[in-house]
Amino acid sequence: MKELSLKKLAAWCGGTIHPADAEAAVTGTQIDSRLVRRGDLFVAIAGERVDGHDYVSKAREAGAAAALVSRLVDDPLPQILVADTVLAYGDMAREYRTETGVDVVAITGSVGKTTTKEMIASVLAGKYRVSKTQGNHNNHLGLPITVFEMPADTQEAVLELGMNHFGEMHYLSSIAKPNVVVITNIGTMHIEHLGTREGILKAKLEIMDGIQPDGVAVFNGDEPLLWNLREGKHRRIYFGIENDQCDVVAEDVRQIDGGVYFVVRGLGQRFHVYVPQEGQHTVYNALAAIAVGLLRNVSPDSIQYQLGIFHNTGMRQRIFEEDGVTIIEDCYNAGPESMDAALKVLREHKAEGRRIAVLGDMLELGSRSMAEHYRVGRLVAQSADLLLAYGKDSQRIIIGAVTGGMSQKCAVHYEDQEEMAASLKRLAKPGDILLFKGSRGMHMEKVLQMYLEQEKNS
Known part of the structure; x- marks a missing residue:
């Protein structure tokens, strides 16, 4: 992240600085005192088992520039006092995302959102300097971490947003303020909390609440619940395999040499793609990435290359x-x-x-x-x-x-x-x-x- 003053951070979250005349240059944020680096703002979170306020001194010893607290700690480290450190951290991230002016692609869905995020980041990296969600940082704490970890020269941020209750996606979208929204599908994950697939759809669609006025939605057109949303305030781009009315369609899909080959048709382009990962779900993930790439004016040649060298991360397939x-x-x-x-x-x-x-x-x-x-x-x-x-x-x-x-x-x-x-x-x-x-x-x-x-x- 770029350097920020204590005064600006306090203004962003409505906090007060203690002592009042304290000054500090903040160059990062951290919620775990064991991972604090020099110049970090340590966010003290009071959890069920561990209270971050007990580790403010350790954060200072590790080089923290200041701490975000909900109660003042007897320590010389400059502190920003707020009512709720989690909400204040989100407020800071929201303002920082706005100040950076970075283009944001936000992804959600019941299945495949992490792999789709990785593919989109790979495709965009063929033309832009890209930052993306790392690990499982897709919730109310992970998203601010991701936003503040963006290098100062980031041009495109690819953010994964996760939820399992109503209202969560609305909050995350208000921080991400996406230029492009991607919904991979509507399945049955979290149906225990959301009741029905229609309930899951409603919760996922909260991602649209924070979209930019000129933003674009990229939806899976083979999912009837999403296909029925063709009319709306924002432009829709649909991708699919079975529905040939989609804007971006995969044709001649074949399993070859441990991967998938198909021909892409749509958005004024037609070209072939090979992804070194098996399964029809790989085609859907790639189609979402291709749609975003074409929207961002990445050339077909670059898309072909980036998907051709794609390797998944972590424990995903x-x-x-x-x-x-x-x-x-x-x-x-x-x-x-x-x-x-x-x-x-x-x-x-x-x-x-x-x-x-x-x-x-x-x-x-x-x-x-x-x-x-x-x-x-x-x-x-x-x-x-x-x-x-x-x-x-x-x-x-x-x-x-x-x-x-x-x-x-x-x-x-x-x-x-x-x-x-x-x-x-x-x-x-x-x-x-x-x-x-x-x-x-x-x-x-x-x-x-x-x-x-x-x-x-x-």
Whole structure:
């Protein structure tokens, strides 16, 4: 971020400086005292277990320039006093985003928003200096962190916005003030809190509340709930595969060499694209990135190149080989739609041996949980030769798989991850392909890690 004065930051959040004559040059922000760098504003947050006000002195010792507090701390570090440090931090971020004048692309959706964010950032990086959301910084604290972490020369900011309750997206959008809004899809994640898919749509559409007057919305046109929103105050650009009335359409979609190939038609352009990542969901993610790239005047040649070298991040779908066994790592999260997409990849990926699904619960489905886990189990029976399931709700996956035709001997439920990994070590053979998938709270990456460590030690 660029250097800011204590006086300006206090004015942005309606705070008072203590002592009144204190001056400081702030060059960053931090909410964790262990990560404070010289020149940072330390934001003291009072949590349920830890109170940041108890660490103001440690922040000063680490080089903090000042602290944002909701009660004055007996420490020589200059402090900005406010009623609520979380809300004040958001107010500061909102004003800083406005002052920078950066163009913002904000992304939300039930499935695929993180990968879409990465693809959009990759495409825009072919022409602009890009900053993007890191990790899971997509909430009321993560967004301000991301905004203040933007390098001073940033031209395009690609921000992921997440929510699970009404009102959250409205707040995040008021900070991001996007020039372009992207909604990847409307699924059933968080239906426990939002009631219906229509409720999820309503909550997601709050992202439009902060859009710039000349802003553009980029929506998935294969989703009827979004397609029905064609009329509106702001320009709409639709992308899709099945709906040929969309503005940006993928044609001649093919799975080739561990990735997807397709022809893009729309916005006055027609060109082919290859993305080194499998699955139809990859095409949708890429189409959103292509639509944003074309809106931002990135050339087709540059879009082709940037998507052609795209590599996903973290625990989101990554395919690799270990001792002759192909592994699909897709552990970051799971809902019905993303589980379906992952099983489709497992089903269609070339394999000399068996297809093995290693699955955990899908969380936050509320009253739909039993039915959705059972339905996924039926799909597993069509997609895999073996099923290993972990978690209370995943017992319904087992039932669904067996009633769908899978042998009871091939569908096993586990209550212990170490036992699951040990069984997998005995079962997996060269030529097999393994899919690891589950909700974030199930930590299926731990099963994968234990399995890989056993492989190395064998």
